[in-house]
Amino acid sequence: MTQTQKYNKSTKSPVVWVISEGLTGTENQCLGVAESLGVQAEVKRIKLSQPWAALSPWLGFECGATFCPQIAPPWPDLLIASGRKSIAASKYIKKMSGGQTFTVQIQDPRISPKHFDLVAVPQHDPTRGENVIVTTATPNRITAEKLEQAKNEFAPLFSTLPSPRIAVLVGGSTKNHKLQEKDLEKLVETLATLSRQASLMVTTSRRTGEYGTHLIQEKLDKPDCYIWDGQSPNPYWGMLAWADYILATNDSTSMLSESASTGKPVYNIPLVPLSGRQLQLVENLKTHGAVRDWHGTPEDLSYPALNDAAYIAAQIRQKSGLF
Structure with a gap:
């Protein structure tokens, strides 16, 4: 979804999904972004069915039977996903929603960012592009x-x-x-x-x-x-x-x-x-x-606390037209 597409913000809140492989670390990255947006996300933990589990997630042959449990409409307005197996789900939902779902991929997907509306990578990951935003570290739920x-x-x-x-x-x-x-x-x-x-x-x-x-x-x-x-x-x-x-x-x-x-x-x-x-x-x-x-003795130090989740959320607000 782009800012030029119509979305009536006054009549409903956007439906948000988080898709993960069920790994706590990557799931919390997505939830941290959702919480920074002030939305209650529905978490969907997926596995890939055979033969897709044995294939590269980047091949692009996804269908409804690819995922376990299966994912089905109504499709979300916003999808926040992270993890290798979530890539196939993001691409599938984008296709089946007719491009209406705004897809956000957290962490380096290691495929072209063009498959997503927004990609957020930490500074130590190499992927860059027009729709790629770079954070200092990884987003999380700390506030x-x-x-x-x-x-x-x-x-x-x-x-x-x-x-x-x-x-x-x-x-x-x-x-x-x-x-x-x-x-x-x-x-x-x-x-x-x-x-x-x-x-x-x-x-x-x-x-x-x-x-x-x-x-x-x-x-x-x-x-x-x-x-x-x-x-x-x-x-x-x-x-x-x-x-x-x-x-x-x-x-x-x-x-x-x-x-x-x-x-x-x-x-x-x-x-x-x-x-x-x-x-x-x-x-x-x-x-x-x-x-x-660490050199043996703790000392006080001051620095701006990271809030990478809030930065990603601000970019979603700006680019999605959903908020």
């Missing part, structure tokens, strides 16, 4: 208002920890690098030293692995350290809200982007070797002033 809500919600858990409070966000193995035990042990040694001068709030991920999770729980078992047990609901938002400083391992695009959206001092801790786009993300965040390398 000052939500952090304030999380601070109230998690006060019983974190308010009694002595200041300074440091949120420690631990990732792990990536598709390019397996997390080594020696690197985990070095990280835990760093955290054990830090725990003597600050309260720690530590969360791990599935990628941390059993050995890493056990090591953290064993070595940081002390009154002023909160270690998420992996079983109860993850108080990740509460950690960000209560933190005076944030330490994030270098492997996670989502954790670094979300941390840099808080406006709080963020430190990057090496955990796995970096290359390519992830390395460039870290360097871009350093250039922005949002992230520094």
Whole structure:
């Protein structure tokens, strides 16, 4: 849909779909944009049926049977999608809606941007074009208002920890690098030293692995350290809200982007070797002033908190004619 097409904004709100593969990180990127638009999006988590699941999503032979569950009209006014499998769905909905659905692809689709109305890529992705907008990092759902809500919600858990409070966000193995035990042990040694001068709030991920999770729980078992047990609901938002400083391992695009959206001092801790786009993300965040390398002592620093979701939302408002 272009601004020249007729859309009666006075009689109805736009229907918005978010399409994802069900991965939390990419889905939250889309939801962050939808929330910045002030709309309630319907989330559709799709898989590709055979034989499409075994084929490249860029071939362009999509039909109704391509998707599981099937997607059907009435088509949305706005589609926000992210992830490899969502590309086929975006192209299909654009075609079946007669071009009426305004399609937004988050992250580099690795095909020509001409297949979408708007493409939003982080600075470390190479795709550029007339309908491509570039963000510093990845969009997310972090806002000052939500952090304030999380601070109230998690006060019983974190308010009694002595200041300074440091949120420690631990990732792990990536598709390019397996997390080594020696690197985990070095990280835990760093955290054990830090725990003597600050309260720690530590969360791990599935990628941390059993050995890493056990090591953290064993070595940081002390009154002023909160270690998420992996079983109860993850108080990740509460950690960000209560933190005076944030330490994030270098492997996670989502954790670094979300941390840099808080406006709080963020430190990057090496955990796995970096290359390519992830390395460039870290360097871009350093250039922005949002992230520094960890050298043993937290310091206050000031920078404009990222709000890439709001920037993308503003571009959608300007270009879609829907708002």
